[in-house]
Amino acid sequence: METSPSPTLSGKARKAGVLGWPVAHSRSPRLHGWWLARHGIDGAYLPLPVRPERFATAVRALADLGFAGANVTIPHKEAAYALCDVVDQVAKRAGSVNTLVFDADGRIHGTSTDGYGFLESIREQAPGWAAADGPAVILGAGGAVRAVAAALLDAGCPRLILVNRTPARAEALARDLGGPVEVATAAPLEAASLLVNGTSLGMVGEPPLEIDLAPLPATAVVADMVYVPLETPLLAAARARGLRGVDGLGMLLHQARPGFREWFGVEPKVDQALRDYVAHDIPRR
Template sequence: MTLCAGVMGFPISHSMSPRLHGYWIKKYALDASYQAFEVRPEELMSKISSLIERENLPKDARFRGCNLTIPLKEIIIDQIDELEDAAKIIGAVNTVIIGDEGQLIGRNTDWIGFTDSLAERVDLNRFKSSKALVLGAGGAARGIIYALEKSGFSKIYLTNRTLLRAEALAKEFSQFPIEVIRWEDRAKNLGNIDLLVNTTSLGMSGQQRLEMPLEGLQKEAVVTDIVYSPLETELLKSAKERGHITIDGLGMLLHQAKAGFEAWFGTRPEVDTNLRAYVLEGLGQK
């Protein structure tokens, strides 16, 4: 039986997920497929139902689940039969698994992707009771904050260009050790932090530049950016020149995919240098 999965969103042509999962399917010689489905928000549930019923699928195929892009990550929550704790707290589902009885199981693996990407470069034990500064209060920040709390950070400074948005997120995550600071004050606490995370689109190809002076950042601090186009943002370039450990956004993309792949296809995949190079080639980068 061919096991099928995919990624749904609108638009979806930019997604690297088919290339990523396709690499693993070939590597592990699986009878499986993964494809992109262009699905508008109002079409989401009918599309999932049709795939569960094997419409437009070969007779010997079975739909096992899908990844979701924004805004589908949020709107599906009310339709999920079994919502895992992380997805419930973060408020977004990026991975849907079809259970044996046809039930929808919702997970959020973005936070795992961030944590595992971080762990590739540094020992996470160094962050116990540490402090982090998170730039941005959008959808990506939610998973990052959850990951930081799970990693043992004792203080998370949160800043956003729109102060009210940061305050609203902090209120929603009131069980976490968050302190909101004004965007214009974002550089004032650099001497106290051990990790700087950019979750905004600033610095991404085609977007505005991220203005983030690093002069006050302690030398041992780690700097990471969830942007992966370009792979080395101006933030990471500046941090690298100062001697900081830097972590780009591609690792988060690769690592977040592991749990879904294993749940759908029964094989735990490995993130390695060959996979990274293959996805970078698809992005037009080296």
């Protein structure tokens, strides 16, 4: 059953939001609104459309207005990183931030929670899988892959293979990451414990990802970052082969948890009711 965000706010209401341009497509207000209602919190989470040239001014204004913090989405993630007074190790590895927290002195703290959200989503949807189990093959080398690859290495992944349409971008990422990272032109699936789609292929309106999953070991997990549709052609092929699949919606939901905890003081949960609520307009296939 659907609930709607709390209709009343006091003068002490906690405030956060998502900065993007455009931001109308963002599901974050619906997601945080669900948790605010679920926990009866005196607070609000708003869509905040901000043009790139106004980004720095807007962020400082939010701090002045008493916001607890904000999420940052396309195209501001790198600009947000540059603007922060304090960034953690995860943000440094990702070179971008998606979560801002303003402290009592007005300083801006930044972190990147995409990698955390990705790993938490696998833990939820493919219990028992561990990053240390074996090599991971990642398709793509964009911003999201940067965060996820760093998180996999930090979680003990013994070997990471990057495959990207533009190999130079994958090579630059491999150099930045350091550690056991290789670049390949074709995905070596025979020994992989994890295959990740970090491209936009398979998204509604894009061509499907063409890859033969037959060489993957039977224990491998297939994770797609794309969440529109919920079950991409890649995940359907994984299911048909009897492999465990992890959808992109889980990553989206879990990456939001650290910010909510910081701003509103409650550890929120991801459950089926939340998934259904956020996915209300996302096609299943």
